[in-house]
Amino acid sequence: MTSVTVSNKEISGKQLGIMLLALIGLLIAGGMAVNNLLVEGHAAYNTDNLGLFWGFPIVIYDYFLLTSTGLAMVASMALIFGGEEYRPIIRRALWLALAGLLGGVAVLMMELGHPLRALWAIPFSFAFSSPLYWKVMAVSFYVISLLILQVRMLKADWRMQDLRINAMVTLVLALGVTAIAGVVYGSQSFRPFWASGDIPVAFIFESLLGGLAFVFFFTYLAYAFNPAAVPESVKRLFNDRLANLLALAIFIHLLFVLARMSSGLYGNAEGLQVWQTLATSPLFFAEIIIGLLLPLVLLMYPGTRTSPWAQILASLLVMNALLISRYEYIIGGQLVPLFKGSWAPELLSYAPSPTEWLLLLVAIFLSNAVNAFGEVTLRLGREG
Amino acid sequence: MAKWGMVIDLDKCTGCQACTTACAMENNRLPGENWQDVLFYHEGTYPNVKLMWFPRPCMHCENPSCVSVCPTKATYKDPDGGFVLMDYNKCIGCKYCQVACPYGVRFYVDEKAVVQPDIRGVFPSETGRQWDPPYKGPQDDPSRGIGIQPHGVVSKCTFCYHKVSKAPKGVADLDEDIPELKEYVPACVRVCAPKARFFGDLDQPNSNVNKMIADKRGVRLKDETGNKPQVYYLSGGATASVPSLRSMSDSDKG
Numbered sequence: 243m244t245s246v247t248v249s250n251k252e253i254s255g256k257q258l259g260i261m262l263l264a265l266i267g268l269l270i271a272g273g274m275a276v277n278n279l280l281v282e283g284h285a286a287y288n289t290d291n292l293g294l295f296w297g298f299p300i301v302i303y304d305y306f307l308l309t310s311t312g313l314a315m316v317a318s319m320a321l322i323f324g325g326e327e328y329r330p331i332i333r334r335a336l337w338l339a340l341a342g343l344l345g346g347v348a349v350l351m352m353e354l355g356h357p358l359r360a361l362w363a364i365p366f367s368f369a370f371s372s373p374l375y376w377k378v379m380a381v382s383f384y385v386i387s388l389l390i391l392q393v394r395m396l397k398a399d400w401r402m403q404d405l406r407i408n409a410m411v412t413l414v415l416a417l418g419v420t421a422i423a424g425v426v427y428g429s430q431s432f433r434p435f436w437a438s439g440d441i442p443v444a445f446i447f448e449s450l451l452g453g454l455a456f457v458f459f460f461t462y463l464a465y466a467f468n469p470a471a472v473p474e475s476v477k478r479l480f481n482d483r484l485a486n487l488l489a490l491a492i493f494i495h496l497l498f499v500l501a502r503m504s505s506g507l508y509g510n511a512e513g514l515q516v517w518q519t520l521a522t523s524p525l526f527f528a529e530i531i532i533g534l535l536l537p538l539v540l541l542m543y544p545g546t547r548t549s550p551w552a553q554i555l556a557s558l559l560v561m562n563a564l565l566i567s568r569y570e571y572i573i574g575g576q577l578v579p580l581f582k583g584s585w586a587p588e589l590l591s592y593a594p595s596p597t598e599w600l601l602l603l604v605a606i607f608l609s610n611a612v613n614a615f616g617e618v619t620l621r622l623g624r625e626g
Numbered sequence: 627m628a629k630w631g632m633v634i635d636l637d638k639c640t641g642c643q644a645c646t647t648a649c650a651m652e653n654n655r656l657p658g659e660n661w662q663d664v665l666f667y668h669e670g671t672y673p674n675v676k677l678m679w680f681p682r683p684c685m686h687c688e689n690p691s692c693v694s695v696c697p698t699k700a701t702y703k704d705p706d707g708g709f710v711l712m713d714y715n716k717c718i719g720c721k722y723c724q725v726a727c728p729y730g731v732r733f734y735v736d737e738k739a740v741v742q743p744d745i746r747g748v749f750p751s752e753t754g755r756q757w758d759p760p761y762k763g764p765q766d767d768p769s770r771g772i773g774i775q776p777h778g779v780v781s782k783c784t785f786c787y788h789k790v791s792k793a794p795k796g797v798a799d800l801d802e803d804i805p806e807l808k809e810y811v812p813a814c815v816r817v818c819a820p821k822a823r824f825f826g827d828l829d830q831p832n833s834n835v836n837k838m839i840a841d842k843r844g845v846r847l848k849d850e851t852g853n854k855p856q857v858y859y860l861s862g863g864a865t866a867s868v869p870s871l872r873s874m875s876d877s878d879k880g
């Protein structure tokens with residue numbers, strides 16, 4: 243008992259350290275990004291009018307948003323369908339969902355032309371025909387339901403059955419946000435690289451995969467990557483059900499990516515030629531082989547499946563693969579310029595600018611600072 | 627109520643870019659950020675090269691995807707005239723409309739200048755507009771996307787709303803050759819030397835534009851998108867017409 247208490251204190255200290263580091267990182271990266279934007283405006287980004295309208299900032303925003311909804315899905319499904327064995331991960335996943343969302347939204351605000359105007363112009367527009375309108379409305383309700391759940395779990399003796407209705411609402415909203423995010427792209431029928439009726443479903447599985455990977459990684463981080471400090475209840479859960487679920491989610495995501503790739507490579511529609519370039523790029527190979535297949539093997543192979551280090555590595559690789567996947571999808575759908583004539587290349591080229599990379603750091607540092615704050619003040623890992 | 631439309635005769639267009647220049651002057655466009663452009667394409671390799679061109683304004687679609695995706699209703703279809711316009715005061719610069727326009731005719735110009743040196747540095751604006759050129763069009767109506775483009779918003783062709791909307795009610799065609807109407811003709815139409823552009827009311831069966839569309843089998847660009855452009859292209863009446871893949875809209879049914 244004594245040793246656990248000591249270790250909790252140590253862990254708290256380390257989380258405080260993470261929070262401070264993240265805050266310092268946020269100040270530096272955020273300061274540099276804001277400075278660049280003040281000096282150059284949106285010329286600090288590499289997006290253009292030739293056809294690449296949504297660049298890396300939108301990739302980052304969607305990545306963090308969908309990771310957030312994935313975490314909320316994992317937590318709320320655990321509350322609804324899971325048993326007590328899921329208890330140790332639920333609060334952490336829900337808090338992380340809030341932290342991730344904050345990081346993503348911060349980046350979105352730095353990408354929009356008029357971020358403050360968006361706060362009133364979207365909700366009061368009643369633009370029912372726009373998927374983005376519904377996305378913003380759904381995200382707003384989603385945040386409220388996450389906060390309510392979090393507040394109701396502040397008491398040490400919260401009971402899973404009391405939170406089921408709340409969890410159902412959260413689950414529906416998380417699914418809604420993710421599906422609508424898919425519709426934003428999937429509905430663009432003249433962009434065959436994006437357009438497909440199953441994109442919302444693919445997004446949901448991708449989110450779930452992200453949620454699971456983040457649960458693994460940030461739980462280990464909460465214990466300062468010290469496997470000895472991880473409680474038995476968490477280890478049991480990770481080594482058995484969650485490892486299976488993570489492997490299954492990787493497999494399903496792989497199927498979606500490979501299915502889209504095969505149709506894309508054989509398809510003839512204007513826009514699908516992007517697949518010819520994409521499928522032979524080193525980034526794509528890294529995503530599939532190192533980011534998805536290797537973690538799948540690590541989680542299936544009995545020798546590594548229960549190793550904390552293999553689980554940490556697998557989740558980290560998946561987190562990166564998902565970022566690449568989101569990048570390829572969002573950018574890939576815009577690479578063929580529309581009606582720009584011979585002056586435009588057949589395929590646009592795009593690489594994030596230094597300021598756009600800084601925005602990734604902003605999102606990472608901000609989410610980590612908020613997450614570590616929760617670990618310190620809310621004691622997310624407590625069993626009660 | 628009119629439904630203004632444009633007809634562009636590709637057999638007559640010489641690719642001279644007078645329309646592009648007139649539009650840029652009329653609307654104080656930044657160099658290279660052309661609401662109206664003539665696109666040049668080439669096929670083959672030297673010495674067997676074929677050069678082609680294609681004039682392309684905003685299509686002022688009947689069923690505009692830019693309008694349906696806008697989360698703030700900053701871009702909208704004016705029921706009186708069928709113009710697709712921008713309200714600069716509502717736009718948040720999310721660029722979804724740019725992504726969703728199949729014709730690539732919407733402009734967010736806060737990024738790196740297309741033409742160097744960046745003219746915005748030479749004529750900087752103090753009022754939140756992109757620039758402050760020495761000559762400015764007298765019209766300024768941010769709620770309709772008329773005037774110099776402000777920062778952080780998307781802009782687009784207005785079909786010269788500031789001219790066309792003042793035309794006498796009930797007129798079927800705006801023809802620059804009719805002296806009392808020429809002030810109401812869109813800039814790109816008015817300057818077209820070979821008279822490849824025509825502008826009129828698509829809702830009036832006897833308008834010249836409707837007759838040309840019928841006689842020369844006018845086609846709409848990328849009709850499969852369902853956007854239903856109000857800009858029609860003519861390319862010779864001898865060929866078979868390209869049928870629309872869409873069911874008829876209420877306005878088609880009359």
Ligand code: SF4
Pocket residue numbers: 683684685686687690691692693710726727728729730731732782853
């Ligand atoms: S051409 Fe594009 S910008 Fe113009 S109305 Fe149609 S969808 Fe909108």
Ligand code: SF4
Pocket residue numbers: 695696697698699700701712716717718719720721722723724779780
């Ligand atoms: S950029 Fe402006 S006009 Fe375009 S969709 Fe966004 S808010 Fe609407």
